[in-house]
Amino acid sequence: MFPATGTAAGGPDAAQALEELRARRHLVVRLAAAGGRVRRLRRPGRSLRVGRVGLRWWERFGVLKCGIICVMQAMRHLRGGARSVEPAAIGRRVCETE
Known part of the structure; x- marks a missing residue:
């Protein structure tokens, strides 16, 4: 299994999972090249170190x-707060976060 997406090796999403791992590795490398620090928005004078765990x-x-x-959005649609299809369509995406 790929740790990033939980897909099995050789499955239909294996190429996509590999690409996601490459993108994450590229992001970590670029972050390290920048000193591994990002600016804090609330305290401009300080910086926050971000690593793989972060x-x-x-x-x-x-x-x-x-x-x-x-x-x-799903609850808004089901309770009648919005009479359009957009909140219902967004609500259907809840299962993607599992």
């Missing part, structure tokens, strides 16, 4: 945030 945490946080937004 990158993984922020990726998971982003997926969780997206899942919560999808649930909120």
